[in-house]
Amino acid sequence: xxxxxxxxxxxxxxxxxxxxxxxxxxxxxxxxxxxxxxxxxxxxxxxxxxxxxxxxxxxxxxxxxxxxxxxxxxxxxxxxxxxxxxxxxxxxxxxxxxxxxxxxxxxxxxxxxxxxxxxxxxxxxxxxxxxxxxxxxxxxxxxxxxxxxxxxxxxxxxxxxxxxxxxxxxxxxxxxxxxxxxxxxxxxxxxxxxxxxxxxxxxxxxxxxxxxxxxxxxxxxxxxxxxxxxxxxxxxxxxxxxxxxxxxxxxxxxxxxxxxxxxxxxxxxxxxxxxxxxx
Amino acid sequence: xxxxxxxxxxxxxxxxxxxxxxxxxxxxxxxxxxxxxxxxxxxxxxxxxxxxxxxxxxxxxxxxxxxxxxxxxxxxxxxxxxxxxxxxxxxxxxxxxxxxxxxxxxxxxxxxxxxxxxxxxxxxxxxxxxxxxxxxxxxxxxxxxxxxxxxxxxxxxxxxxxxxxxxxxxxxxxxxxxxxxxxxxxxxxxxxxxxxxxxxxxxxxxxxxxxxxxxxxxxxxxxxxxxxxxxxxxxxxxxxxxxxxxxxxxxxxxxxxxxxxxxxxxxxxxxxxxxxxxxxxxxxxxxxxxxxxxxxxxxxxxxxxxxxxxxxxxxxxxxxxxxxxxxxxxxxxxxxxxxxxxxxxxxxxxxxxxxxxxxxxxxxxxxxxxxxxxxxxxxxxxxxxxxxxxxxxxxxxxxxxxxxxxxxxxxxxxxxxxxxxxxxxxxxxxxxxxxxxxxxxxxxxxxxxxxxxxxxxxxxx
Numbered sequence: 001x002x003x004x005x006x007x008x009x010x011x012x013x014x015x016x017x018x019x020x021x022x023x024x025x026x027x028x029x030x031x032x033x034x035x036x037x038x039x040x041x042x043x044x045x046x047x048x049x050x051x052x053x054x055x056x057x058x059x060x061x062x063x064x065x066x067x068x069x070x071x072x073x074x075x076x077x078x079x080x081x082x083x084x085x086x087x088x089x090x091x092x093x094x095x096x097x098x099x100x101x102x103x104x105x106x107x108x109x110x111x112x113x114x115x116x117x118x119x120x121x122x123x124x125x126x127x128x129x130x131x132x133x134x135x136x137x138x139x140x141x142x143x144x145x146x147x148x149x150x151x152x153x154x155x156x157x158x159x160x161x162x163x164x165x166x167x168x169x170x171x172x173x174x175x176x177x178x179x180x181x182x183x184x185x186x187x188x189x190x191x192x193x194x195x196x197x198x199x200x201x202x203x204x205x206x207x208x209x210x211x212x213x214x215x216x217x218x219x220x221x222x223x224x225x226x227x228x229x230x231x232x233x234x235x236x237x238x239x240x241x242x243x244x245x246x247x248x249x250x251x252x253x254x255x256x257x258x259x260x261x262x263x264x265x266x267x268x269x270x271x272x273x274x275x276x277x278x279x
Numbered sequence: 280x281x282x283x284x285x286x287x288x289x290x291x292x293x294x295x296x297x298x299x300x301x302x303x304x305x306x307x308x309x310x311x312x313x314x315x316x317x318x319x320x321x322x323x324x325x326x327x328x329x330x331x332x333x334x335x336x337x338x339x340x341x342x343x344x345x346x347x348x349x350x351x352x353x354x355x356x357x358x359x360x361x362x363x364x365x366x367x368x369x370x371x372x373x374x375x376x377x378x379x380x381x382x383x384x385x386x387x388x389x390x391x392x393x394x395x396x397x398x399x400x401x402x403x404x405x406x407x408x409x410x411x412x413x414x415x416x417x418x419x420x421x422x423x424x425x426x427x428x429x430x431x432x433x434x435x436x437x438x439x440x441x442x443x444x445x446x447x448x449x450x451x452x453x454x455x456x457x458x459x460x461x462x463x464x465x466x467x468x469x470x471x472x473x474x475x476x477x478x479x480x481x482x483x484x485x486x487x488x489x490x491x492x493x494x495x496x497x498x499x500x501x502x503x504x505x506x507x508x509x510x511x512x513x514x515x516x517x518x519x520x521x522x523x524x525x526x527x528x529x530x531x532x533x534x535x536x537x538x539x540x541x542x543x544x545x546x547x548x549x550x551x552x553x554x555x556x557x558x559x560x561x562x563x564x565x566x567x568x569x570x571x572x573x574x575x576x577x578x579x580x581x582x583x584x585x586x587x588x589x590x591x592x593x594x595x596x597x598x599x600x601x602x603x604x605x606x607x608x609x610x611x612x613x614x615x616x617x618x619x620x621x622x623x624x625x626x627x628x629x630x631x632x633x634x635x636x637x638x639x640x641x642x643x644x645x646x647x648x649x650x651x652x653x654x655x656x657x658x659x660x661x662x663x664x665x666x667x668x669x670x671x672x673x674x675x676x677x678x679x680x681x682x683x684x685x686x687x688x689x690x691x692x693x694x695x696x697x698x699x700x701x702x703x704x705x706x707x708x709x710x711x712x713x714x715x716x717x718x719x720x721x722x723x724x725x726x727x728x729x730x731x732x733x734x735x736x737x738x739x740x
Contacts, residue, residue: 056663080655252467258455
């Protein structure tokens with residue numbers, strides 16, 4: 001929960017590569033291959049998340065480090081992963097993966113306009129992205145709110161000590177959250193590359209991670225539905241801003257919105273009780 | 280001196296002093312290392328002696344780029360230029376240290392202030408800019424120096440503008456908002472084409488025109504002075520050293536004042552500070568404004584030295600790099616962060632163009648290009664094993680001021696010098712207690728009594 005930044009920034013980036021990998025093998029324009037690609041991305045990103053948690057975060061938690069330390073570790077980790085893909089991965093794979101340049105795009109789905117809503121064309125890619133995002137969000141929401149593991153996660157988020165006393169394994173729960181974070185980031189990476197085929201580059205994850213962190217903060221850290229709302233709001237406002245002020249002001253609008261919202265709701269739109277409890 | 284917290288034990292079973300109040304838990308690291316011994320020795324010296332040692336050391340530091348020490352100089356690039364860059368980053372690290380290290384506010388958009396400082400000077404003095412004032416009310420030769428206070432004023436103002444709405448936020452929220460601010464500044468510089476030149480940047484920024492000779496028609500600070508040992512980089516390095524010393528004195532005095540104590544209180548526990556009557560918002564704003572103005576000076580130096588500003592030099596990665604310098608050197612320690620800045624700037628340049636090191640063949644350029652990888656690893660490893668940085672900060676007796684603190688150390692030293700009762704660890708336990716507690720230890724009694732009192736505290740439990 002603390003290493004939000006690290007999760008997003010580093011893992012989205014990692015997620016790119018495996019999905020790129022699956023593209024390499026990919027043959028046809030089928031949902032099956034998309035599914036396999038997504039699974040590959042999820043596996044690698046989730047695995048990396050758990051690995052990072054083990055190597056970098058667990059020692060910090062053992063010592064009870066302040067949250068600033070976690071954030072700095074997350075930034076360091078995102079540097080490491082970026083540069084790993086930049087320099088080390090091309091050596092390991094003989095130059096097929098990673099490096100300075102973006103990966104050759106592999107278009108699995110050709111964008112085709114399916115129908116229009118109010119004059120706006122909806123392509124098959126848009127449909128796939130929206131549907132998968134909704135399914136994943138629903139699944140995660142169910143997992144957090146309905147299952148035993150989810151209850152454990154919420155308990156640890158609220159009060160780690162009491163949760164431990166009540167028989168929740170804190171370490172296991174934290175590992176689980178990192179795994180979920182990684183898996184979702186891996187899935188998002190595939191959806192992103194569907195939309196932006198040329199986006200598979202070593203430095204591509206950083207700004208995306210920042211945006212994702214913005215969305216989570218906007219909605220309120222620790223609130224899943226808030227994060228969804230924040231993401232939607234950020235995306236919509238960004239694009240409205242782009243139309244009103246021009247393309248170059250897109251990111252300015254996004255960050256200005258963030259600052260304005262946080263001025264009036266310092267813990268995000270929906271993240272009130274939990275945010276205050278841990279502030 | 281009994282405390283409510285149990286006294287921690289070192290692996291040898293020796294009861295240490297109370298855990299330091301510092302944000303970084305130093306309890307897993309026993310006191311009395313080389314650094315502590317040096318600190319003890321240094322603080323025990325009289326003020327004139329400190330000056331006597333400090334000034335020649337400063338002169339040595341200033342002369343490093345022209346002494347041409349064999350292993351120390353850089354092969355691939357101009358050493359003077361590297362040192363000038365170091366001077367600027369050191370200034371930034373001092374400024375960021377006020378915000379991050381002393382007040383404990385994670386600022387990921389510090390590069391924004393740096394950019395504002397640089398752009399203010401550039402807009403006022405570059406011939407590309409529509410607001411160029413070099414022929415109006417700024418003297419042509421002294422335009423840079425005249426623009427400097429304006430740059431500092433504008434950056435302080437921007438610190439105030441950013442700080443006043445956002446400083447109610449805490450932790451992660453503050454970090455992301457400041458990061459957003461840094462990006463907004465860069466994007467503004469990129470998009471306001473008429474004023475900032477957009478992606479083209481602004482060329483021909485003014486610089487101090489002094490030391491004009493036959494060979495150097497534009498003075499020693501101009502980029503034309505590139506040859507030889509005494510090139511423009513060295514001059515800029517010396518100029519930034521002046522600013523470093525000024526800001527060190529300023530920040531050092533603030534640290535020992537009411538403001539500094541308030542910062543420490545806010546850093547350790549904001550709620551507790553608020554309850555004890557510290558106007559936290561006001562002091563956080565002060566930290567932001569002071570940090571910002573130092574960043575503005577660094578930006579002005581940068582604009583003058585490079586004579587060219589362009590938005591891509593002010594992206595988020597730089598913010599992270601500055602933060603890296605602060606964390607690496609030791610948050611809260613002024614000299615530590617300068618060391619951190621030196622490492623950040625110097626190490627990549629050290630490897631640049633080097634083909635062998637101590638007889639071992641290496642590919643220096645490749646190693647230099649890996650720098651972000653190494654910085655990332657350094658950050659993570661440091662956070663795990665030494666979160667307090669290379670030169671950690673020690674909590675001083677802020678409540679009593681420096682004089683009493685020194686007196687306590689002298690008393691401790693005198694006691695150990697003459698003392699027979701405390702033979703096991705000369706000096707160290709007493710010092711650890713005197714330095715590890717704020718206000719709780721009575722400094723005048725600190726010398727001989729601490730050894731027993733900590734043991735007492737242990738036995739009562």
